[in-house]
Amino acid sequence: MKSKWLEIASPWLLTLVxxxxxxxxxxxxxxxxxxxxxxxxxxxxxxxxxxxxxxxxLTTLYATLLGFGAAVVxxxxxxxxxxxWRPVYVACYPLMVAFNAIPKVVIVPIFVLWIxxxxxxxxxxxxxxxxxxxxxxxxxxxxxxxxxxxxxxxALGAKERDIVIKVGIPRSLPYLFASLKIAIxxxxxxxxxxxxxxxxxxxxxxxxxxxxxxxTPLMFAGIIVIAAMATxxxxxxxxxxxxxxxxxxxxxxNVATAGG
Numbered sequence: 001m002k003s004k005w006l007e008i009a010s011p012w013l014l015t016l017v018x019x020x021x022x023x024x025x026x027x028x029x030x031x032x033x034x035x036x037x038x039x040x041x042x043x044x045x046x047x048x049x050x051x052x053x054x055x056x057x058l059t060t061l062y063a064t065l066l067g068f069g070a071a072v073v074x075x076x077x078x079x080x081x082x083x084x085w086r087p088v089y090v091a092c093y094p095l096m097v098a099f100n101a102i103p104k105v106v107i108v109p110i111f112v113l114w115i116x117x118x119x120x121x122x123x124x125x126x127x128x129x130x131x132x133x134x135x136x137x138x139x140x141x142x143x144x145x146x147x148x149x150x151x152x153x154x155a156l157g158a159k160e161r162d163i164v165i166k167v168g169i170p171r172s173l174p175y176l177f178a179s180l181k182i183a184i185x186x187x188x189x190x191x192x193x194x195x196x197x198x199x200x201x202x203x204x205x206x207x208x209x210x211x212x213x214x215x216t217p218l219m220f221a222g223i224i225v226i227a228a229m230a231t232x233x234x235x236x237x238x239x240x241x242x243x244x245x246x247x248x249x250x251x252x253x254n255v256a257t258a259g260g
Contacts, residue, residue: 037217042224045217052206057225060191060202063119064229067126068187072180075131079138083172084164089139100132105193112198122194122202129190130183137179141172177241181234188230 019039025031026038033041046053082089104125111121145168153163195204203222210218 034214034216037220041217042220045215045221046224049218049221053203053221053225056201056203056206056222057229059119060122060188060195060204060226061229063122063195063202064126064184064187064191066119067123067128067190068130068184070123071127071131071134071183071187075134075183076138076176079135080142080164080169082135083139083142084168096132096135104129104190105197108194108197111194117198118200121198122191122204125194126187126190129186133179133182133186134176137175138172141175142168144171144175174241174245177237177245181237181241184233184237185230188226188233192226 023039026036037045078092082092107128108121108125111124115121115124142164145163149167150163153167158166191202192204195202196208203226207219207222210216210222
């Protein structure tokens with residue numbers, strides 16, 4: 001029980017230590033607030049600009065979830081196709097790798113030309129950033145089904161559809177949830193990049209305006225808000241991961257517990 005509470009409290013304690021260290025460094029070395037505000041100034045800016053930050057945060061969150069949701073649906077379907085059929089893998093995978101290597105900040109202006117600035121561009125950029133890891137992990141999860149297991153299931157009368165639905169997809173869930181925890185943070189990155197480059201709303205655009213006015217505390221406040229939202233969404237998927245794929249790590253956890 002004690003180790004469980006320590007596990008829960010340790011991230012909060014480390015965060016508190018880093019905030020106190022941030023405050024101490026800024027005050028001890030007399031760093032100008034234009035270069036780096038103290039932690040207290042940044043958190044006060046969250047309170048001071050709470051109305052604008054809340055509206056911008058909701059816009060960013062909506063754009064992020066919209067792009068992330070589309071990436072999950074399309075990524076899972078394409079990942080299943082790549083994981084099950086070799087010709088699809090050969091045809092699609094090199095193209096996806098090449099597209100994923102393109103810096104996303106350079107394609108935002110293209111998205112603006114195609115669909116205009118605002119929510120659509122932010123959602124599309126979020127989609128592009130988080131799409132690739134979902135596809136790859138889903139495909140890898142399905143590809144881990146042993147050929148011998150497939151042969152046994154076919155011998156027992158299972159059809160290919162039954163193997164995919166009842167064995168392949170459940171076994172790929174740990175890979176999928178691992179990718180979702182990464183993808184949701186990348187989706188925030190994509191949305192904020194689009195808002196900074198071409199957005200009319202959102203935390204990214206608010207930080208851009210704050211930068212032009214040399215309002216550094218507001219910029220840091222925006223960073224804190226984005227980090228808080230991304231961490232909260234990551235935590236939600238971590239809970240879902242533990243709920244639906246706990247069987248995949250139970251053995252390793254038991255061994256670790258026994259060793260303690």
